[in-house]
Amino acid sequence: MSLTHAILGLLTITPMTGYELKTQAFDNTIKYFWQADQAQIYRTLSAMAEQGWVESTLEIQEDRPNRKVYHITEAGLEELRRWLHTEQPLPVHRDPFLVQMFFAGQLDSATVLNHIARQRAAHQALLEQYKQLPVPPLNDPDLDHSRLFWRLTLEMGITTEKTYLDWLDQCEAAVREMIEANAQNPSANPWLKDSKA
Amino acid sequence: MSLTHAILGLLTITPMTGYELKTQAFDNTIKYFWQADQAQIYRTLSAMAEQGWVESTLEIQEDRPNRKVYHITEAGLEELRRWLHTEQPLPVHRDPFLVQMFFAGQLDSATVLNHIARQRAAHQALLEQYKQLPVPPLNDPDLDHSRLFWRLTLEMGITTEKTYLDWLDQCEAAVREMIEANAQNPSANPWLKDSKA
DNA sequence: TTTCATTATATGATTTTACATATACAATAA
C-alpha cells in the first residue's frame, strides 16, 4: 500500500515522529493526494519497523511526552526505490457529495443550493490552505529536483480545488436556471418548494 | 456509508440485480465519483435487505444463472431522502501516482517520463469512456431534473480528467525543461541517467 | 480441445480505513 511508501518517502526528507508525520506532512502538505488517519500512521510505523524499513530512537523530554523519532534504513530506501519504479493504479474516486448531486433531482432546489454553498466554502478553505504552503513557484531559481516535484503536485492540488469550485458555480447557475424555467412553467412541480425565498 | 445510498439512489431509477449495479451503474456510469467492488455490492445488498431498505425477487433463467432483482422499499426511499438532506464530508483523495510524483526527484528522468506517459494513456482512456456516456448535454431541451444532475456530475468527471491530462502535460514539460537545464550544467547529476535517449 | 469471456451470485480472508478513547503534562483561554 502507498501509505507505507508515502512514509518512506517522507522519512528520506528528514527523520520524524509519528506526530510530525501526521500534523506536518500529511495534514498540511500532502493531504490533497494521500490522507491518513493518526492511528493508521502509528500502526504502519510499527509494522514498518518490524519489516526493518525504519528504525526509531527515543528522545526523552521532560515537560512533554517522549518522542519516537523514526528514520529510514537502507532496506527501507531499497523498498522505496523499488516502489518508485512500479506503475501505479489510477486514483480511486469517492466523493459522497457527487453521489448526492447525482440524485439531487429528488431534492428541492433550496436544499440543493444550500448543499452547494456549504461544499463551496469547504473547498475554498482547502484552496486557501494549499496556496499558503511554502513551496517555491515553478519559475523560481531555487527549484531543485525535489522541489520541482513538490511544486508540481501542489499545483495539482490547487488546480483540482479551483476546478471543483468552478464546477460548483456551474451547478449553482444550472440550478438557478432550472428554477427560472420552472417558475414560468404553470405545471409547477414540487422541486420549487421553498426555493422562491 | 455512501455505497448504501448510492445503491438506494440507483434503485430509484429502476430495479436491478447486483450484477447490473456493478457492470452498468458503477463501472460504466458513476465510477468517477464512487467505485465499488463486486463483492462489496453483493454484501451491501444483503445488509440492506436485512435492514428492510430493499427487497429482491428471484428471476429464474434457464441457460444462465438466476437473477436476484432488487427494488427499493418505502423504508429505503425514506432513508435515501433523509441522507440526501445531510451535509457530506469532503472527498478523500488517494492517488498513488501523485505520491510517486512527490518523490520523483529520486528517480531518473527517463523513468519519470515513462510513468507520466502511462498515466496519461490511462486517464485519456477514462476520458473517452466518460465522453461516450449517453447523457444529454446541458443545453438539451430533454434535460429534466434528474438528467440535469446526471449531466452535471458527468461534466465533473470529464473536467477532472481533462485537468489531470493538462497537469500531466505540464509535468512532462517541466521534466523536459529540467533535463535541458541539467544538460547545460557540467556538474551533471545521476538524474540524467538514461534520459538522453 | 482447452481456454477464455460473459452472465450471475456468493463466501473466505485479509488489508485498510475510520472512529473512539486512554494517558499525561503544560500552557492558555473562558
Place this chain on the structure above:
DNA sequence: TTATTGTATATGTAAAATCATATAATGAAA
C-alpha cells in the same frame, strides 16, 4: 477554576474495501 488546546504515543473495535476463489451454464476463440 474549569475547560480546552497542544504535544505525543498507543490500543480497541468496527466498518469498509480489496483480493481471491467457487459455482455453473453458454458460447467464442485460440
